[in-house]
Structure formats: structure tokens, C-alpha cells
Amino acid sequence: xxxxxxxxxxxxxxxxxxxxxxxxxxxxxxxxxxxxxxxxxxxxxxxxxxxxxxxxxxxxxxxxxxxxxxxxxxxxxxxxxxxxxxxxxxxxxxxxxxxxxxxxxxxxxxxxxxxxxxxxxxxxxxxxxxxxxxxxxxxxxxxxxxxxxxxxxxxxxxxxxxxxxxxxxxxxxxxxxxxxxxxxxxxxxxxxxxxxxxxxxxxxxxxxxxxxxxxxxxxxxxxxxxxxxxxxxxxxxxxxxxxxxxxxxxxxxxxxxxxxxxxxxxxxxxxxxxxxxxxxxxxxxxxxxxxxxxxxxxxxxxxxxxxxxxxxxxxxxxxxxxxxxxxxxxxxxxxxxxxxxxxxxxxxxxxxxxxxxxxxxxxxxxxxxxxxxxxxxxxxxxxxxxxxxxxxxxxxxxxxxxxxxxxxxxxxxxxxxxxxxxxxxxxxxxxxxxxxxxxxxxxxxxxxxxxxxxxxxxxxxxxxxxxxxx
Amino acid sequence: xxxxxxxxxxxxxxxxxxxxxxxxxxxxxxxxxxxxxxxxxxxxxxxxxxxxxxxxxxxxxxxxxxxxxxxxxxxxxxxxxxxxxxxxxxxxxxxxxxxxxxxxxxxxxxxxxxxxxxxxxxxxxxxxxxxxxxxxxxxxxxxxxxxxxxxxxxxxxxxxxxxxxxxxxxxxxxxxxxxxxxxxxxxxxxxxxxxxxxxxxxxxxxxxxxxxxxxxxxxxxxxxxxxxxxxxxxxxxxxxxxxxxxxxxxxxxxxxxxxxxxxxxxxxxxxxxxxxxxxxxxxxxxxxxxxxxxxxxxxxxxxxxxxxxxxxxxxxxxxxxxxxxxxxxxxxxxxxxxxxxxxxxxxxxxxxxxxxxxxxxxxxxxxxxxxxxxxxxxxxxxxxxxxxxxxxxxxxxxxxxxxxxxxxxxxxxxxxxxxxxxxxxxxxxxxxxxxxxxxxxxxxxxxxxxxxxxxxxxxxxxxxxxxxxx
Numbered sequence: 001x002x003x004x005x006x007x008x009x010x011x012x013x014x015x016x017x018x019x020x021x022x023x024x025x026x027x028x029x030x031x032x033x034x035x036x037x038x039x040x041x042x043x044x045x046x047x048x049x050x051x052x053x054x055x056x057x058x059x060x061x062x063x064x065x066x067x068x069x070x071x072x073x074x075x076x077x078x079x080x081x082x083x084x085x086x087x088x089x090x091x092x093x094x095x096x097x098x099x100x101x102x103x104x105x106x107x108x109x110x111x112x113x114x115x116x117x118x119x120x121x122x123x124x125x126x127x128x129x130x131x132x133x134x135x136x137x138x139x140x141x142x143x144x145x146x147x148x149x150x151x152x153x154x155x156x157x158x159x160x161x162x163x164x165x166x167x168x169x170x171x172x173x174x175x176x177x178x179x180x181x182x183x184x185x186x187x188x189x190x191x192x193x194x195x196x197x198x199x200x201x202x203x204x205x206x207x208x209x210x211x212x213x214x215x216x217x218x219x220x221x222x223x224x225x226x227x228x229x230x231x232x233x234x235x236x237x238x239x240x241x242x243x244x245x246x247x248x249x250x251x252x253x254x255x256x257x258x259x260x261x262x263x264x265x266x267x268x269x270x271x272x273x274x275x276x277x278x279x280x281x282x283x284x285x286x287x288x289x290x291x292x293x294x295x296x297x298x299x300x301x302x303x304x305x306x307x308x309x310x311x312x313x314x315x316x317x318x319x320x321x322x323x324x325x326x327x328x329x330x331x332x333x334x335x336x337x338x339x340x341x342x343x344x345x346x347x348x349x350x351x352x353x354x355x356x357x358x359x360x361x362x363x364x365x366x367x368x369x370x371x372x373x374x375x376x377x378x379x380x381x382x383x384x385x386x387x388x389x390x391x392x393x394x395x396x397x398x399x400x401x402x403x404x405x406x407x408x409x410x411x412x413x414x415x416x417x418x419x420x421x422x423x424x425x426x427x428x429x430x431x432x433x434x435x436x437x438x439x440x441x442x443x444x445x446x447x448x449x450x451x452x453x454x455x456x457x458x459x460x461x462x463x464x465x466x467x468x469x470x
Numbered sequence: 471x472x473x474x475x476x477x478x479x480x481x482x483x484x485x486x487x488x489x490x491x492x493x494x495x496x497x498x499x500x501x502x503x504x505x506x507x508x509x510x511x512x513x514x515x516x517x518x519x520x521x522x523x524x525x526x527x528x529x530x531x532x533x534x535x536x537x538x539x540x541x542x543x544x545x546x547x548x549x550x551x552x553x554x555x556x557x558x559x560x561x562x563x564x565x566x567x568x569x570x571x572x573x574x575x576x577x578x579x580x581x582x583x584x585x586x587x588x589x590x591x592x593x594x595x596x597x598x599x600x601x602x603x604x605x606x607x608x609x610x611x612x613x614x615x616x617x618x619x620x621x622x623x624x625x626x627x628x629x630x631x632x633x634x635x636x637x638x639x640x641x642x643x644x645x646x647x648x649x650x651x652x653x654x655x656x657x658x659x660x661x662x663x664x665x666x667x668x669x670x671x672x673x674x675x676x677x678x679x680x681x682x683x684x685x686x687x688x689x690x691x692x693x694x695x696x697x698x699x700x701x702x703x704x705x706x707x708x709x710x711x712x713x714x715x716x717x718x719x720x721x722x723x724x725x726x727x728x729x730x731x732x733x734x735x736x737x738x739x740x741x742x743x744x745x746x747x748x749x750x751x752x753x754x755x756x757x758x759x760x761x762x763x764x765x766x767x768x769x770x771x772x773x774x775x776x777x778x779x780x781x782x783x784x785x786x787x788x789x790x791x792x793x794x795x796x797x798x799x800x801x802x803x804x805x806x807x808x809x810x811x812x813x814x815x816x817x818x819x820x821x822x823x824x825x826x827x828x829x830x831x832x833x834x835x836x837x838x839x840x841x842x843x844x845x846x847x848x849x850x851x852x853x854x855x856x857x858x859x860x861x862x863x864x865x866x867x868x869x870x871x872x873x874x875x876x877x878x879x880x881x882x883x884x885x886x887x888x889x890x891x892x893x894x895x896x897x898x899x900x901x902x903x904x905x906x907x908x909x910x911x912x913x914x915x916x917x918x919x920x921x922x923x924x925x926x927x928x929x930x931x932x933x934x935x936x937x938x939x940x
Contacts, residue, residue, distance in 0.1 A: 091804065097807065115607060174811070317814060339648065344788055346816070
């Protein structure tokens, strides 16, 4: 722990002990320098950290005071994604993801489903068609907001779910990740508070760091999803600007919110006039009879920016996603113009061609069936080989399993040990800024369980067993 | 002008008049509230603006003081790209660019060369090849830093110019714009000072705004390029972090720096340990005998991130660019992973295929010849039809002409009038945050001068003539 963190921690403990009460004035920066013997920079950094965590409040020309409501902390743990912390996270995530790209590694840590499940032949046929029909002017027709036929095709899929989304509010982006980043940027200013789930998709934490936003992590669990009571408290206690979450097949937990809960969520956010940035990239990968609606379907006030893509269910390499951005569509286009200019034109045209073949739904049915089978098989293999102390959280969608090791174990250490055996996993640390979920990891269950994969499961099981305390 | 801007302006004038001298303590925020009758928020905003412009300095626990060196201002005009200003610029640029996309508009305002000059047939053939050879695993092979064969092909082109650039330091991006944005992000923190040219590519100004950086605009002219004396002064007077500029066929002026000047530039930046972000997207479009070297070629200390793309010389719609990032290559990949994840896989493969045909250089020779001819023809047409009061700056590269109207005229007004006649131009206002260049505009001379284009030239000439004062 760095010096400023020590000091910050010390003050937090003093407050917890009652040494400083809500409203108390803390020693000034200069007084604290004398008291602590630390440098002005260190003290100042510590105070800024506490301020950004909502523990203390600065009053201009006056000084620092203990915040009046450090109450919500037990459940909420507001965390500012400071640069120091976040750079660590990024480097860490980068290393884990890089490892997953090595063809000799069994990619249980990967975020993408087995690309062999995608309709390569038909997509290649669409590419071939584009190679015959693309004109010099195609590039201009496909500038932001993106190809018109593609936006229409996406709008029709919303319509099939009974939702009214106009092609005019859809902006085509470089995957859902660009859609989410642009959405967040469109509705926030640096320093704003944003709610994320805990645990959540690491892309959200990275985006918050990049845009210098403050994260409020709201507890989310594998059975029921986001804790609405905690969310309500966060909305009451903090001037929240936006809420970035996954309502269907949440990454990494796999949980899908019930329709009632989605409705309550939207109502709550509407009451507080908080924008919902809905990351819905896995919604096509349900196992039930019907595709679940996004929260956006319950939003009659236009507070939702709904982001999705084809990368998890049709083709990863095209990098085509979108946002149904409502009134923010124009701003999103402006921001895109500043960052990547536009999405590649042949890729948009190839998707238009593929979607016109009407094979998409047949592909999705097959994909869902295989993913459900493979997840079941992987679950069985883990269940058979893993020690009893390990809990495997199963969800009825997508291709992730959320694995809970005994509390005293560290999944990051397991990750390092596994990499040495050419196996990647995604440890809980990737999905949070704090210490929570240190004993969890996400396992990609989209792979065919061949000899190599089964061997990897057994190796993982042995590694875990070595760490089990008798 | 908003209230806080009025107050800031008032204080600047007071300093200019000598009412406040360098080192003087200004009234505190509370005192200023009483003095000005404005709100605390307004006063605070005004002081922050002045601070970010380097006019005043905040000393913790003490107050605000007049900066000791507001000297360089006459020549340099340091401009913070505040959100207010920049949003205006963005909306404006967006509107101008949107207008250029309308197929019924003569696109003299466009930034891209006539796409009909690109080798569509051969590129489509490469797409068709990819449609036969792409495998399910291609996507993984093309993740950041990007396709290995493509990085090798780019490194070879550097080698042809006698430069040593390793494929390992090259990161493939969504066009040069993403490369530039990621480079800027990799080497700066919000609040840092960055030098740009005046006038400069609007993408630079937008990127600065997006990353909350402070811009120092250094005078640049159509004959000689950036003013190195002014640059030196800026480097002496401000803690500059990075310098973003174009050394070859500068946008919008078209000027190419001499080899001597490039060398001096690099030495100057090396002395001050300032990173050079070199935007080199037009360097293939020279008219002389030899491709000019980038400043990077003169940099033996690794301070340069060299950004370029295929979008201006081969294919706009693929959205493939790169940065030769030296020691920053890893950080750039991390940042990319957070924003767009990666560049589309089939597009990278198609380029690899095209470059392997070895037709690229023949295409470039033809492209350069046609662009030089068209620019000459357009120049002649403008010369013939435009009033004598208009000065047309010609440069020996690229496809832009930089048009100077009489000082009393406003090119933004001309732009509006031209749009009404279905003609787009790019007014000087797009290329600066200040009032400079209000009577200039950039004209895209890459189009075949057919009847429609010639008619547009005559219409423009008439519109200008209507605004000429006798």
C-alpha cells in the first residue's frame, strides 16, 4: 500500500472508530503534514482520494469535513477508479486476454464463444457478394450513422420483439464496445458518478477510468442480479449521472433479470432521471423459449441507450455493433466522427447481405442449442473433477460458468498457475476494482470438450486441490 | 458571451492594462463575488478558465495570482479547448461534413479524395480472396497489435525509405484517426498542454477537447509551415507534453516541411523531451520525384509516434490505419482494447492480399499523376473565374487548395450560401479554435472537373463576387 493510501485508510478507520464524526472539520492539509510527517503531495493525494470516495467533503476556502452520510458504504463500497488502480487492472486484463489469444492455450478465460460455431461459409459468401457489388461510393453511403439497410434490419429485429426502435436512432459502431464507450461519453462529464455492477464487465471499469468518471459499484449476485435496494440507496445518496449494466446474461455472472425486476429498475432510474446504458450483447443466447426483452422495452421515457452487436452471436471479426440511442443519436455520431470516423464499409455491406439471406434465425437456434449442450457438458466435467469445496454457478443462458473457490483461495494465483499449464481463466479481480470476488473465476464453456479441454479441466482441478486446506 | 467569459475577459484586460502585474494576488473567490455581483459558481468558473489558459496561477491554501509570464501571448495565443467552444466546433464540423456526404452536393468541402481514383476492382478481388481463405480463427490472429503480415508489409515500406521501423512497434488501428487519438491518450493526462498547428486538422482539436487537454496553437503558414521560433517560445514558456502536427502536405494548408526544418523540429522537441505525434496521412501524395521523409526519420531518440493510414491513398472504407509507436506500442494496444477492441479482421486480410499483388506502387504513381493534374486544372478554373481579390494558395502535393478571401469576408457565411446551392466547402473556422482564418477556406481539388463541378466553381465565384466591396 502506498503512503497516501495508508493515510487515507488511517482516516477511514478513525472515522469508523468515531474519532471524527460526520460534519467534523479534519486537520488542514498543512496541519496534517505536521501531524503525519508525510509530504504535502502525499497528504493532498490522500484527501483527494477520500473526497472522491465520498468519505470527506471539501468546502472552498474553508477546509475538509467528514461527509454527513458515509452510511451506504457497507453495502455499496463506492470506488473511484483512480488512474493508479485502473492502470493495474488494465495491464492485468491485457495480460490475461493476451494469454487467451495464444493458440496453444486452452482459452477458458476468453470472452468470445468458439468462433467455429459461427456460419463462416455463409459469411464468406456475403463477403464475396460485396466484392462484386461494392462501388466507389459505398464508403460515403456507409458513413455515420451507418448503412441504412443495416439499421433497418436491426430495427426490424427490435420490432419482432414488439419494441419500437426507429432506424434513425440507431448508430452503427465498431462492436458494442465502441457503442458503450460513446454512450457513456455522450451523457457524462469527467468527475460524474456512474453506477456499475459488482462484479461487472471489465470494459465498463476501463471506460470509466478513461473518461475520468467515478464508479459506484452496486452488489449483484448470480441468482437475482443487481440488488435494487442497494441501487436505490446509491441513487438517493449520490448525484448519479448514468447506470451501465447488463440485464440479460450478465457478464461474468450469467444472470438474467426477471421482467418485473427490469420494470422496477427502469422506474427507479426514471424517478431519478438517470440514464441507463444497457449492454445487451448476450441476449440472443437465451436457453428458454423466448428471447428476453431488454430493460429498454420497459422504458417509455427515453432514458435508455441500448447497445448490442453481432460479435457474440454471428461474427466476432467484423467488429459491427450498434446503439439505439434515442435523442442522443446525433451526439453519438459526432463523437464517433472524432474517434474512429466510421465503421468499415464492406463489413456493413456483408452483414446486410447476410441478414437478407434470412438464415440468421436458423443459425441462432443452432448456436443456442450447441452452447446449452456444451455448457451442460462442461458443468458436468467440472462437477466430476473439481473438489467438493468448489461451487459452480450455472445460469440458463450464454456460455459462462462462474466458479466459486473457497474464501481463502485466490483465483488470480490459480490463473498464474493455470497459464503455466497453458490454460487461461478469467479471475474475479478482472471484474471489480476492489478486493471482492478474489476467490471467483469465469470459465468459458463454449468449447467442445475434446481430449485437450478435458485434460485442462483435470489440470485445473488438480491445481485447485493443491490449494485446498485440509 | 457567457457571464464567466465576460469576467475572465475583464480580468485579462485588467492584466493587459497593468492593473494586475505578474505575481499580484487577485481578489479571492469570495471577494470577487462581492466585487462583481456574480455568483460563486460564475466566479469560480472564470478563475478556472483563466487558470487553464495560463493567465493566472492557483497556489493551494493561498489564492490566485497573475502568472509570471503571460508574455508569449501575442504570437501564440494559447487557447484552451473548453467544452463550450469545442462543442460548437464539433457541431459545426459535423454539419459541414454531413453536407459533404449528400450525393447531390458538389463535395469541395470533403476531406477524402475522389474514391473513384481507388483501385476498386483489385480491392474487391482481394475481398473475394479473403472470402475464400478466412477461417474461424482469423479473428484471433488479427487482434491487437493486428495482423502480422500487414505489420510486416508496413514495416517494409518504411524500410524502402531507409527507415528502421520494427513490425513489433506497429499497431493496426481503425484509420489514422484512431491511431492519433490513442497516441495522444497514451502520452498525456487531462489538463496537459499540447501543441497544435494554427490552422490544423480539426480532428486534433476534437481529440484535445475529448481528452480535456489544453491547446497551444502555433502559427503555421502555407509557404513555410510551422513557425519554429514561435514553437521554441511555446516550449520554453509552457510545460508542453506533446506536439501533434503534420510535416508532409499539411491539412488544410498543403505545405510540406523541408528536410532541414524537420530535423530542426525534431531536435527542438528532443531538447524539451516533448513527444511528437506525427500525422502523416498524405505523404504518399507528393508531386516531386521522391517521397518526403517524415520527421520520425530524423528522430534517433524515440520521441515520435508516427501515424498513417491507407484511407487517403488506397481505400477509405476499410478504415485501416496504424501507428509506429515505439516504446508506447503496448500502452496503445491496451487503450485500443478498451475502446474498439480491435480492427476488423477481413479488412486486414484483404489489405494483406492486395499489398501482396505488388500493384500498390503502380496505383500510387497513377493516383499522384491524376491528383496533380486535377489540382492544376481546378486551380486554373478558380484562377479564371474567381475575382482578383481572392488568393489561391497552391502546394506541390495532395489535393487541397487553400483559398484566401479578402480580410473583411467570412468564409463561414460563404459556406452557408454555397450549401444552399448544393456546394460544400471547408471554411477556415473548422481548423482553429480562435477567430483566425475566418476569411479562408479549403477546397478539395481531387474531383474531375466536369460540367457540374465547373458550374459549381462559377457559382462559388459569383457568391464571392456578391460579397466583394467596391
